[in-house]
Amino acid sequence: MTDHSTSITFSSSDNPFGKLPDHLLVEIFVRVPVSDWVQLSCVKKQWANLFREEFLWHAALLRSFPLADHAKRWPGPIPRGLSKRRYTALYISKNIFSLDDELDEIVGHTYLFLKEHLEISTMPPPAGILHGTIIDQFIACGMSRDKTHELASQTWLAVIDNLEENEQTFLLLKQLALEGDVFLPYPYSRSQKVQWRVFEKLFTDFRDCFNHEDYYDVLACAKHKFQPIPSTWLGY
Incomplete structure (x- = not known):
C-alpha cells in the first residue's frame, strides 16, 4: 500500500x-x-x-477505543477536544504509558498539553506553571496526592524522552536546567527524577551543542542539585 x-x-x-x-x-x-x-x-x-474530517476520526475512535463514547467529561484546565485529539490521547496513553483504565485518556491529553507547550511555543511558560497545571488537572479528576505526583512525573519523563533532538530542544532543556528552584508543597514539588533526566540528556545527547560558558553554567547547576554527579557529565 x-x-x-x-x-x-x-x-x-x-x-x-x-x-x-x-x-x-x-x-x-x-x-x-x-x-x-x-x-x-x-x-x-x-x-x-x-x-x-471529524467523521473519520470519530469512526477510528469508536473502533479502536469502543468505550470512548461512554467516557465522562472531566473537570480541570486541560480540555478533551474533538475526536482526532481524543484518539491521539488514547493512543498515547496505551502505547507510551501502557494505561488501560478510566483515567487513561486524561493522561494522554496531559502529555499532549505539555509536549505542545514545550515543543511548539517559542517562549514556553516556566516549568513550574506547566507542572502546576498538570497537578491541578489530576487533582480535579479526583486522584490522590501520591498518584498525582507519580503521573505528573511520568508525563514529564515521557515528553522529555520524545522531544526531537534539535537546537530548539537543546535550548529548551538548558532553560529547564537553569530555572531556579521554587519550593512548593507536595504534590506540586517537581520530581528529582525529572530534573535528573533534563541534565542527563544535556550532558549526553546534547554535549556537543554547548559552548564553554554554557557548559560550566549548567554543570554548576547540576552540582548544586545533585551530589555526587556522574563522571560522564564531566569533561567539556
Whole structure:
C-alpha cells in the first residue's frame, strides 16, 4: 500500500476502489494500521480531506477505543477536544504509558498539553506553571496526592524522552536546567527524577551543542542539585 505503483493504481479514475463513497472509504481506512495513515492521506486529495474530517476520526475512535463514547467529561484546565485529539490521547496513553483504565485518556491529553507547550511555543511558560497545571488537572479528576505526583512525573519523563533532538530542544532543556528552584508543597514539588533526566540528556545527547560558558553554567547547576554527579557529565 505504501509503494508508488500502488498509490497510482488506487487513485486511477477507472479503478473501482477510487470511486467508493466517503463513508465506505472511512470504514476501510479505520481498519488499516495507523502506521499507514500518512501514506494513505497522500494518495489523492479526496483521501487527504477525509483525514481532516471529524467523521473519520470519530469512526477510528469508536473502533479502536469502543468505550470512548461512554467516557465522562472531566473537570480541570486541560480540555478533551474533538475526536482526532481524543484518539491521539488514547493512543498515547496505551502505547507510551501502557494505561488501560478510566483515567487513561486524561493522561494522554496531559502529555499532549505539555509536549505542545514545550515543543511548539517559542517562549514556553516556566516549568513550574506547566507542572502546576498538570497537578491541578489530576487533582480535579479526583486522584490522590501520591498518584498525582507519580503521573505528573511520568508525563514529564515521557515528553522529555520524545522531544526531537534539535537546537530548539537543546535550548529548551538548558532553560529547564537553569530555572531556579521554587519550593512548593507536595504534590506540586517537581520530581528529582525529572530534573535528573533534563541534565542527563544535556550532558549526553546534547554535549556537543554547548559552548564553554554554557557548559560550566549548567554543570554548576547540576552540582548544586545533585551530589555526587556522574563522571560522564564531566569533561567539556
